[in-house]
Amino acid sequence: MSADGIPAALPADICLTGLGLLLREWTDDDLPVMVELFNDPQVGLWTPVRVPFDKEAAGAYLARARQRRSDGLCVQLAITADGDAPMGEILLFRTGSPGEAELAYAVGPRHRRRRLATRAVQLITGYAYDVLGMDHLLLRIAQDNRGSVAVARSAGFGPTDATPLTRAGSRHPLHTWQHHGAERALRKLMSASSLALDGAGWSGHGSPGYGSG
Numbered sequence: 365m366s367a368d369g370i371p372a373a374l375p376a377d378i379c380l381t382g383l384g385l386l387l388r389e390w391t392d393d394d395l396p397v398m399v400e401l402f403n404d405p406q407v408g409l410w411t412p413v414r415v416p417f418d419k420e421a422a423g424a425y426l427a428r429a430r431q432r433r434s435d436g437l438c439v440q441l442a443i444t445a446d447g448d449a450p451m452g453e454i455l456l457f458r459t460g461s462p463g464e465a466e467l468a469y470a471v472g473p474r475h476r477r478r479r480l481a482t483r484a485v486q487l488i489t490g491y492a493y494d495v496l497g498m499d500h501l502l503l504r505i506a507q508d509n510r511g512s513v514a515v516a517r518s519a520g521f522g523p524t525d526a527t528p529l530t531r532a533g534s535r536h537p538l539h540t541w542q543h544h545g546a547e548r549a550l551r552k553l554m555s556a557s558s559l560a561l562d563g564a565g566w567s568g569h570g571s572p573g574y575g576s577g
Contacts, residue, residue, distance in 0.1 A: 368457050374436050374438075374439055375435055375509050376433075376525060377389055378441060378491075379447075380441070380488065380491055382443065382487050382490075383483040383486060383487055384481055384483065385443060385480070385483050385484060385487060386445065386446055386447045387441040387442070387443060387444070387446050387454060387484060387487060387488065388442055388444060388447055389442070389552075390426055390429065390440065390441075390442050390453075391425070391532070392452070394426075394442060394450055395419055395422045395423060395426065396419065396422075397449055397450050398418055398425070398426070398450070399417060399418060399420040399421075399502075400472060400474075401410050401451070401452060401470070401471075401472035402415070402417040402421075402422070402470065402472075403415055403416055403417040403418070403452065403472075404417075404472065404473050406511075409535065410506060410512065410536075411468070411470055412507045412531070412532075412534060413425070413470070415513055426521070429552055431472075434440060435502065436458075437458055437506070438455060438456065438457035438458070438517055439454075439455065439456045439457070439488075440444065440453060440454075440455045441453065441454050441488070442473065443469075443480055443481075443484045445498075450472075450473035451470065451471060451472055451475035451480055452470055452472055452475060452481065452484070453469065453470050454467065454468075454469045454481075454484040454485065454487075454488050455467065455468040455469065456488055456491075456492055456496075459463050459502065461496070461500070462497065462499075463499035463500055464498065464501075464502065464573070465492055465496070465498050465500075465536060466501070466502045466503065466504060466509050467485055467492075467500055467501060467502070467503055468503070468504075469481045469484060469485060469490065469512075469515070474493040475489065476511070479518070481512075481515045482515050482518040485503075485515060485519040486515075486519050486520070489501055489519065489520070489545070492508075492547060494568075499533070500542065500543070501543040501545065502540055502541065502542055502543075503516050503521050503540070503541040503542075503544070504519060504529070504538035504539070504540055505533075505539055505540055505541060506534075506535075506536035506537065507528075507536070507537070508523060508536065508541055516541045519543075520544050520545065521541040521542060521544070522541060522542060522544060523539060523540075523541050524539075524540045524541065524542050526540040528540075
């Protein structure tokens with residue numbers, strides 16, 4: 365395990381199912397579809413992906429994703445309905461702070477308005493808490509990106525008062541949103557303390573799990 369609670373070596377092959385989705389690893393066969401999804405003005409406007417985005421760019425993007433996974437930095441999964449054709453992407457990556465990760469997402473133009481991003485965020489949020497043992501999950505969103513703001517709210521995130529940040533490759537200041545399940549670690553600690561007291565003859569109560577909205 366690493367110091368921040370995430371396994372030092374992230375799982376080599378992740379497949380998450382639920383909420384009508386299957387999140388799976390990208391493959392070389394997905395490169396033509398990746399071009400269709402990411403070669404879009406909205407993707408270029410709101411994400412670090414640069415357009416035009418061709419098959420060569422897709423190959424470089426996938427190679428980078430695999431290297432970041434190998435380095436234990438990031439998980440990048442294709443959003444699918446049944447494991448077949450990707451409709452978008454969901455990412456989880458370390459922030460450098462203990463127990464904290466950031467999520468990001470993009471959905472292809474033909475697949476929007478189907479709550480794909482919301483459901484993918486909810487699905488990987490559960491994975492981050494329950495499998496990776498994360499305590500804090502963040503999103504960084506440009507204020508004018510109304511689609512992503514709507515996804516954040518629907519998936520159980522709320523805005524914070526953190527100072528907006530600017531990243532290399534980003535065209536807009538990014539505002540920080542935090543998942544409401546950030547209190548989960550405190551509830552777990554309180555629950556564990558209650559159980560310990562209960563074992564010593566005190567009456568204790570467990571705490572509810574996190575909610576994803």
